[in-house]
Amino acid sequence: MLPADELGPAVGPLVPRAYRVRGAARETSDTVTLALQAETAAEEVGFAPGQFNMLSVFGVGEVPISISGNPGRVDLLTHTVRAVGAVTQALAAQRRGALVGVRGPYGTAWPVEAAEGSDVVIVAGGVGLAPLRPAVHRILARREKYGRIALLYGSRTPGDLLYVHDLKQWRGRMDLEVEVTVDAAAGGWRGNVGVVTTLIPRARFDPTSTVALVCGPEIMMRFTVRELQARGIPDDRMFLSMERNMKCGIGQCGHCQYGPYFVCRDGPVFRYDRIAPFFRVREI
Ligand SMILES: Cc1cc2nc3c(=O)[nH]c(=O)nc-3n(C[C@H](O)[C@H](O)[C@H](O)COP(=O)(O)OP(=O)(O)OC[C@H]3O[C@@H](n4cnc5c(N)ncnc54)[C@H](O)[C@@H]3O)c2cc1C
Ligand code: FES
Numbered sequence: 001m002l003p004a005d006e007l008g009p010a011v012g013p014l015v016p017r018a019y020r021v022r023g024a025a026r027e028t029s030d031t032v033t034l035a036l037q038a039e040t041a042a043e044e045v046g047f048a049p050g051q052f053n054m055l056s057v058f059g060v061g062e063v064p065i066s067i068s069g070n071p072g073r074v075d076l077l078t079h080t081v082r083a084v085g086a087v088t089q090a091l092a093a094q095r096r097g098a099l100v101g102v103r104g105p106y107g108t109a110w111p112v113e114a115a116e117g118s119d120v121v122i123v124a125g126g127v128g129l130a131p132l133r134p135a136v137h138r139i140l141a142r143r144e145k146y147g148r149i150a151l152l153y154g155s156r157t158p159g160d161l162l163y164v165h166d167l168k169q170w171r172g173r174m175d176l177e178v179e180v181t182v183d184a185a186a187g188g189w190r191g192n193v194g195v196v197t198t199l200i201p202r203a204r205f206d207p208t209s210t211v212a213l214v215c216g217p218e219i220m221m222r223f224t225v226r227e228l229q230a231r232g233i234p235d236d237r238m239f240l241s242m243e244r245n246m247k248c249g250i251g252q253c254g255h256c257q258y259g260p261y262f263v264c265r266d267g268p269v270f271r272y273d274r275i276a277p278f279f280r281v282r283e284i
Helices: 086-092 125-139 164-171 218-231 272-279
Strands: 017-028 031-038 052-057 061-067 076-083 099-108 118-125 149-155 177-182 211-216 240-241 269-271
Touching: 017 211, 017 272, 031 099, 052 076, 061 076, 061 086, 061 099, 076 086, 076 125, 086 125, 086 240, 118 125, 118 218, 125 149, 125 211, 125 240, 211 218, 218 240, 218 272, 240 272, 269 272
Parallel strands: 118 149, 118 211, 149 177, 211 240
Antiparallel strands: 017 031, 017 099, 031 076, 052 061, 052 099, 240 269
């Protein structure tokens, strides 16, 4: 038998591990949350909030998807997938018992530990709440370490809101401000209407001691940065999660280049002051 280091790419970092779908929960008309379990406990890997995995459907392809579950649980990997093209449609169609491929976790994390002692404002747009949900779990698990926490979440319509059960629970807490808004109200919605940035001026946090975590469509993040700056949060205390097309996920192919960075390796979570020159340019 060949020694492992001579086996070539079959044991290399680009080879996915097999995970079985243990649950597939429909969030919205086009978005599904998959709970995945490693075929053997030896393959269970922890992750840091903000990291992503490369998920593959055999014979279809592979895409980067953020890990959206509780970082306190290593037995289940949770991913929330919005079906927008071939691979995400195939992933969202997977049912209990199916096998999918997993590589990762990859990328940088939200600075949840560094933010201890500060207020935290979390601003999410659409499926951008997925990579932020593990950060909320981690912060709530050590709630006493933080000052005020504000979660501001916007979606297109009430029917597009993710994690309705979590939102309800979080809203019931006295130690967490949760504000939800929709671009267009429907179906008896009695909450806020307007884009998520309209929630920023009245959110309760002390800008001199706040860390901001932001994820959503790029246009939403642009306006969010502006509003957070208007509240007085310095650029080096804002963190954004960026998305670019990816192939390898491990800094080898160059597909995800963003200015001098590779999003898969140097991101997806970036401190805003480090990417500000590229972020202001519409497409890099
Ligand atoms: C770090 C990272 C984390 C991500 N996390 C999630 C997540 O948690 N849930 C989720 O649903 N999606 C997530 N995405 C986006 C997801 O990877 C893309 O939707 C997916 O690659 C599209 O592949 P496809 O074959 O289904 O569609 P394609 O046919 O490849 O593309 C369909 C449409 O989506 C656009 N698109 C393709 N790739 C991306 C991308 N990387 N970013 C933005 N638009 C893209 C295309 O331009 C096209 O308009 C993440 C992307 C990155 C880079
Ligand atoms: S996806 Fe290959 S370098 Fe980032």
